[in-house]
Amino acid sequence: MISLERSTPAARRHLAVRVLGVAAGIAFLVGLVIGSVTPSGPERVTRDFGRAWDRGDYGAMYSMLTPAAKKRVSEATFRAAYSTAASTATATDVRVAKVHGTRLAVVFRTRIFGDLRVDWGPNMVFPGLTPGAALTRKTQAPRRAAILSRNGHTIVSGPASARAVASGSPASSIVGTVTVPTSPADQARQYALGFPPGTPVGTTGLERALDPLVTGRPGGELLAGGKRVAASSPQRAHAVRSSIDLRIQSAAVQALAGRLGGIAALDPGTGRIRALAGVAFSAPQPPGSTFKMITATAALEAKAVKTSSTFPVETHAVIDGVSLSNANGESCGGTFAESFAESCNSVFAPLGVKVGAKRLVGMAERFGFNETPSVPGAAPSTLPAADQVGSPLAVGSTAIGQGKVLATPLEMAVVADTIASHGIRHRPTLLEHGGKSRGIPVTSKRVARTVEELMVGVVQHGTGTSAAIPGVSVAGKTGTAELGSTVGPTGSQTSGDTDAWFAAFAPTRKPRIVAAALFVKAGAGGQTAAPAVRPVLITGLSANKR
Numbered sequence: 001m002i003s004l005e006r007s008t009p010a011a012r013r014h015l016a017v018r019v020l021g022v023a024a025g026i027a028f029l030v031g032l033v034i035g036s037v038t039p040s041g042p043e044r045v046t047r048d049f050g051r052a053w054d055r056g057d058y059g060a061m062y063s064m065l066t067p068a069a070k071k072r073v074s075e076a077t078f079r080a081a082y083s084t085a086a087s088t089a090t091a092t093d094v095r096v097a098k099v100h101g102t103r104l105a106v107v108f109r110t111r112i113f114g115d116l117r118v119d120w121g122p123n124m125v126f127p128g129l130t131p132g133a134a135l136t137r138k139t140q141a142p143r144r145a146a147i148l149s150r151n152g153h154t155i156v157s158g159p160a161s162a163r164a165v166a167s168g169s170p171a172s173s174i175v176g177t178v179t180v181p182t183s184p185a186d187q188a189r190q191y192a193l194g195f196p197p198g199t200p201v202g203t204t205g206l207e208r209a210l211d212p213l214v215t216g217r218p219g220g221e222l223l224a225g226g227k228r229v230a231a232s233s234p235q236r237a238h239a240v241r242s243s244i245d246l247r248i249q250s251a252a253v254q255a256l257a258g259r260l261g262g263i264a265a266l267d268p269g270t271g272r273i274r275a276l277a278g279v280a281f282s283a284p285q286p287p288g289s290t291f292k293m294i295t296a297t298a299a300l301e302a303k304a305v306k307t308s309s310t311f312p313v314e315t316h317a318v319i320d321g322v323s324l325s326n327a328n329g330e331s332c333g334g335t336f337a338e339s340f341a342e343s344c345n346s347v348f349a350p351l352g353v354k355v356g357a358k359r360l361v362g363m364a365e366r367f368g369f370n371e372t373p374s375v376p377g378a379a380p381s382t383l384p385a386a387d388q389v390g391s392p393l394a395v396g397s398t399a400i401g402q403g404k405v406l407a408t409p410l411e412m413a414v415v416a417d418t419i420a421s422h423g424i425r426h427r428p429t430l431l432e433h434g435g436k437s438r439g440i441p442v443t444s445k446r447v448a449r450t451v452e453e454l455m456v457g458v459v460q461h462g463t464g465t466s467a468a469i470p471g472v473s474v475a476g477k478t479g480t481a482e483l484g485s486t487v488g489p490t491g492s493q494t495s496g497d498t499d500a501w502f503a504a505f506a507p508t509r510k511p512r513i514v515a516a517a518l519f520v521k522a523g524a525g526g527q528t529a530a531p532a533v534r535p536v537l538i539t540g541l542s543a544n545k546r
Helices: 041-054 058-063 067-072 075-088 184-192 205-209 246-256 288-301 336-341 345-355 357-366 392-399 409-420 445-461 525-543
Strands: 091-100 103-110 115-120 135-140 154-157 219-224 227-232 261-266 273-278 310-314 316-319 322-325 332-335 475-482 498-506 513-519
Touching (some): 041 058, 041 091, 041 103, 058 075, 075 091, 154 205, 246 261, 246 273, 246 525, 261 525, 273 525, 288 345, 288 357, 288 392, 288 409, 288 475, 288 498, 310 336, 316 392, 322 345, 322 392, 332 336, 332 345, 336 345, 336 445, 345 357, 345 392, 357 392, 409 445, 409 475, 445 475, 475 525, 513 525
Antiparallel strands (some): 091 103, 103 115, 135 219, 219 227, 261 273, 261 513, 310 332, 316 322, 475 498
16 A cells, blocks of 8 residues: 655545555566465565665665566666666655565655555555556756845845846855756756756855755655656745855955955854855865964874974974975074964974874864865865875975865864864854754864964964954964975075965954965965955954854
């Protein structure tokens, strides 16, 4: 028997028809248990068939067919029949509830047609089907919902075929696109969700990240050989309130000023994204010395260094007999705090070697590297596995954010936020009311506090003084990622040789805003990125008064 259970009172009814299973119109299961040599054989095979079905093991199910049945249908056809029928019915789960001899009570939970309860037997056909008939459907997509800002202002609205961005919205550059999927995989995925072919979907930006929340639920009819066995109505989604703050977004867009790069801003301790400008989450680049936030954390946790530890003042370090220089060949050293404030490669590269690839990579992964981003469409930030980093020189290069390390401004904002949140990482989200992100422990509160103090030194008297805000304690880290080689003799770097980075939060102790910026081929982090992040921090402090 098959019945439909729906949430609306008008739909609380039951339909009873004879069935063979979900393989629409294919009668190859006739003879499934024929040929068993003992009276209990058919019941045993039916039970095993049901268990395999329960776990979605079509291969095991096919193996239970009789030789005659296997001659009539290949395993590929068998698998395709079950998979296609499940997609047509928008099934999300198949559960064999009971076994009665050679019959199975099967429940199909579907996305748009409610629960279908099936009484399956080896000599039946799908609801009302004659051999060769098909299970089909006719569905309709509801109107796409609007995407709003944190404060409820419309960012983009309109039907999927004609989305309109609010006039003058600073978020226009990150709205993204809505297009008809062209790849077979994407088309199959949309079909399984119940959408008719040709329905546009979000492919980039906010439209992609929030697509499941704005598409709503399709509705229509499920037909068995032309006979309707289930029906539902399209359900439009409510407008989705994103976490984007238009004031902070505007500040980020203005700070980027049309240059190639990206700026990301976060609400501290929640993971909520307040701004994404440019390539803030889509084009990973070497993070340069902003990665030293991670190296410092790993070194302090491993007790490989103290803030009072001293290092010689040098222009370069020698690893594996190769010279690895400070930016522009500058001389620096002194205490560990001074070396962090001045971003000394000559200190941090050997320190990375001392810490070791295993600890260094492990710490980076705890900060979020090498994992699938929580925001759909965001590019992952990556570095090689510990056993693939290579020589001590490669480990030293990794420790200063060079080598094969790649990161997005969004990821480096997450790193800064983790320090601001006492060593607890929060995965980014574009939802304002999705609940607070579950914290992921990265390091101890003591170590995080120490790194924060190091970052304060960067802004007070180090490479990041251009991000200083009068009356506000700002913690930050600059980065100047060399796009050529970082080894061997170096002279003065030109702006086109380096990417400029800066990551920061303010105020310390009780942060209200986190931001990170990347400017591609734009010079030094302290000269280009730090002053650009400053107005974003100021706006965030005003917007997030607590």
